[in-house]
Amino acid sequence: MSKVKGKILASNRKARHDFFIEDTMETGIVLTGTEVKSMRQGRLNLKDSYAMVENGEVFIHNMHISPYEQGNIYNVDPLRKRKLLLNKSEIRKLIGYITQKGYSLIPLSAYLKNGKVKIELSLAKGKKLYDKRQDIAKKDAERRIRRHLSEKY
Numbered sequence: 001m002s003k004v005k006g007k008i009l010a011s012n013r014k015a016r017h018d019f020f021i022e023d024t025m026e027t028g029i030v031l032t033g034t035e036v037k038s039m040r041q042g043r044l045n046l047k048d049s050y051a052m053v054e055n056g057e058v059f060i061h062n063m064h065i066s067p068y069e070q071g072n073i074y075n076v077d078p079l080r081k082r083k084l085l086l087n088k089s090e091i092r093k094l095i096g097y098i099t100q101k102g103y104s105l106i107p108l109s110a111y112l113k114n115g116k117v118k119i120e121l122s123l124a125k126g127k128k129l130y131d132k133r134q135d136i137a138k139k140d141a142e143r144r145i146r147r148h149l150s151e152k153y
Helices: 013-018 033-040 088-098 129-152
Strands: 008-011 019-029 050-054 057-061 082-085 103-113 116-126
Touching (some): 008 033, 013 019, 013 129, 019 103, 088 103
Antiparallel strands (some): 008 103, 019 116, 050 103, 057 082, 103 116
């Protein structure tokens, strides 16, 4: 799992609940100037976003970046698809995994690294309802154990 260095702009907490995270990678993203300014203010949402490979390039869909207030005519569509920057070998690897049944590309977080916006992209497999129930039961059991141990001492 890659270590995020820098200021986290947004994270997709629901992704860890809905998917098994197999692998993560750091990618760059192509943005306009007003989008970067809006992201630095924390005005983006990764909740329903996903990535797809189209014509040998990776694009992120449904990532909402609110328009920058002082942007005027330079603001663009908040839900437009944005290109992710990956090497050809990384894209080929992703294509190999995506063609398998059930794998998706899900962004986990957006953060600043050395002044540049980066996306933590994950290769994920969807969870079934019973998998989600098992995770909730496991977390609940751990919470009860911690509570019990803290009451004793």
